[in-house]
Amino acid sequence: MMRTRPLKVALLGCGVVGSEVARIMTTHADDLAARIGAPVELAGVAVRRPDRVREGIDPALVTTDATALVKRGDIDVVVEVIGGIEPARTLIITAFEHGASVVSANKALLAQDGAALHAAAEEQDKDLYYEAAVAGAIPLIRPLRESLAGDKVNRVLGIVNGTTNFILDKMDSTGAGYQEALDEATALGYAEADPTADVEGFDAAAKAAILAGIAFHTRVRLDDVYREGMTEVTAADFASAKEMGCTIKLLAICERAADGESVTARVHPAMIPLTHPLASVRGAYNAVFVESDASGQLMFYGPGAGGAPTASAVLGDLVAVCRNRLSGTTGPGESAYAALRVSPMGEVVTRYHISLDVADKPGVLAQVATVFAEHGVSIDTVRQQGKDGEASLVVVTHRASDAALNGTVEALRKLDTVRGVASIMRVEGE
Numbered sequence: 001m002m003r004t005r006p007l008k009v010a011l012l013g014c015g016v017v018g019s020e021v022a023r024i025m026t027t028h029a030d031d032l033a034a035r036i037g038a039p040v041e042l043a044g045v046a047v048r049r050p051d052r053v054r055e056g057i058d059p060a061l062v063t064t065d066a067t068a069l070v071k072r073g074d075i076d077v078v079v080e081v082i083g084g085i086e087p088a089r090t091l092i093i094t095a096f097e098h099g100a101s102v103v104s105a106n107k108a109l110l111a112q113d114g115a116a117l118h119a120a121a122e123e124q125d126k127d128l129y130y131e132a133a134v135a136g137a138i139p140l141i142r143p144l145r146e147s148l149a150g151d152k153v154n155r156v157l158g159i160v161n162g163t164t165n166f167i168l169d170k171m172d173s174t175g176a177g178y179q180e181a182l183d184e185a186t187a188l189g190y191a192e193a194d195p196t197a198d199v200e201g202f203d204a205a206a207k208a209a210i211l212a213g214i215a216f217h218t219r220v221r222l223d224d225v226y227r228e229g230m231t232e233v234t235a236a237d238f239a240s241a242k243e244m245g246c247t248i249k250l251l252a253i254c255e256r257a258a259d260g261e262s263v264t265a266r267v268h269p270a271m272i273p274l275t276h277p278l279a280s281v282r283g284a285y286n287a288v289f290v291e292s293d294a295s296g297q298l299m300f301y302g303p304g305a306g307g308a309p310t311a312s313a314v315l316g317d318l319v320a321v322c323r324n325r326l327s328g329t330t331g332p333g334e335s336a337y338a339a340l341r342v343s344p345m346g347e348v349v350t351r352y353h354i355s356l357d358v359a360d361k362p363g364v365l366a367q368v369a370t371v372f373a374e375h376g377v378s379i380d381t382v383r384q385q386g387k388d389g390e391a392s393l394v395v396v397t398h399r400a401s402d403a404a405l406n407g408t409v410e411a412l413r414k415l416d417t418v419r420g421v422a423s424i425m426r427v428e429g430e
């Protein structure tokens with residue numbers, strides 16, 4: 001039976017995502033009410049610039065005082081789509097203290113302060129949902145937290161940043177320059193307010209921390225995630241990747257060690273074979289592989305950024321939280337129950353593609369191969385191309401630890417025949 005008193009929603013932020021949340025709440029009001037069992041009412045919208053025209057939003061609902069809005073005491077659900085750490089963090093905690101549950105899309109905040117926010121929610125017996133924080137529209141948090149709760153996830157490998165996938169795809173497929181592609185991604189609403197978070201891998205690292213924590217039922221902090229951005233990927237790297245039958249993607253990789261005692265989480269550009277399903281993920285789409293004991297390989301794929309796709313995930317959470325409120329329950333809280341060690345990057349084992357600029361003279365190849373052998377890094381293939389006394393040497397290794405590879409590169413740089421290390425790229429997904 002439909003309850004007539006509406007559930008009241010406070011929307012914090014009305015930008016790329018918030019404006020779509022408000023639009024769908026208005027245009028799909030009847031459907032939402034039917035699914036929840038009660039109507040939902042937009043009770044207030046907090047923004048920075050109140051005078052901006054906001055299509056479809058009653059100006060009387062707009063306020064710059066987000067704190068007063070969450071303190072009203074009659075708000076059922078606060079939807080936080082402001083972004084950043086403060087004031088979002090304080091507003092969410094204040095919302096719990098004043099009786100509201102919270103839906104957020106804020107991966108930066110959840111990766112940094114997820115444990116404290118979950119504790120605040122639990123203390124007040126309220127919900128904290130954030131499906132939109134990882135991979136936009138793709139249902140990923142709930143499948144990991146609920147559908148796979150009875151399985152043992154061993155690996156999560158994916159493209160979780162739409163902006164960088166859009167840029168890398170453009171560079172690869174059209175030869176577009178980095179800045180041109182970034183400007184287009186920003187105009188399309190994919191990039192963060194400061195796109196450094198996207199291109200330097202911070203956004204993907206935040207998502208990796210959230211995913212690893214939920215997938216492995218442990219706590220992974222943002223600082224635990226190894227991170228490299230994609231700003232140094234060049235057209236030459238794409239050419240090398242093509243020669244290997246690969247392309248380049250910014251990947252988030254979270255792994256559980258075979259002994260089950262530790263996990264790793266990392267974000268970096270990597271070559272992946274063109275035959276791998278992640279190689280064909282285009283534009284701002286995201287895709288995430290989940291490997292677990294019983295299910296085997298699962299792949300989640302869809303739009304990972306943009307207003308409407310992200311709003312879809314926010315609205316899904318809103319429906320779930322509203323249903324919980326009506327039935328007087330809360331959903332699953334933080335999944336952490338084991339404090340697994342998060343291993344440093346040096347212990348990660350993978351393959352590497354290394355381009356060296358070397359002198360084109362006899363003995364160089366042997367000298368370089370000796371350095372690899374001395375550091376216990378086995379070579380898979382070597383290709384040398386020389387011209388006018390200089391040469392480029394491309395070495396692809398077998399699997400080796402990051403520590404061993406770093407030691408090798410350090411020693412290579414000391415050889416007088418090695419002019420420079422042009423690039424080092426990990427090779428994944430084989």
Ligand SMILES: NC(=O)C1=CN([C@@H]2O[C@H](COP(=O)(O)OP(=O)(O)OC[C@H]3O[C@@H](n4cnc5c(N)ncnc54)[C@H](OP(=O)(O)O)[C@@H]3O)[C@@H](O)[C@H]2O)C=CC1
Nearest residue numbers: 013014015016017046047048049081082083105106305306
């Ligand atoms: N864009 C995307 O594709 C995705 C975004 N997200 C996340 O969603 C969140 C929102 O992103 P997005 O919509 O792109 O961001 P925008 O920058 O487009 O929107 C931010 C909104 O917050 C408002 N705001 C900022 N500071 C304050 C404040 N102090 N008080 C009140 N309102 C404030 C802004 O007001 P005003 O309009 O006046 O400037 C604006 O409406 C972020 O956490 C982001 O990481 C998650 C997945 C995808």
Ligand SMILES: N[C@@H](CC=O)C(=O)O
Nearest residue numbers: 161162163190192305
């Ligand atoms: N800036 C992010 C938005 C979604 O999380 C991205 O590009 O993926």
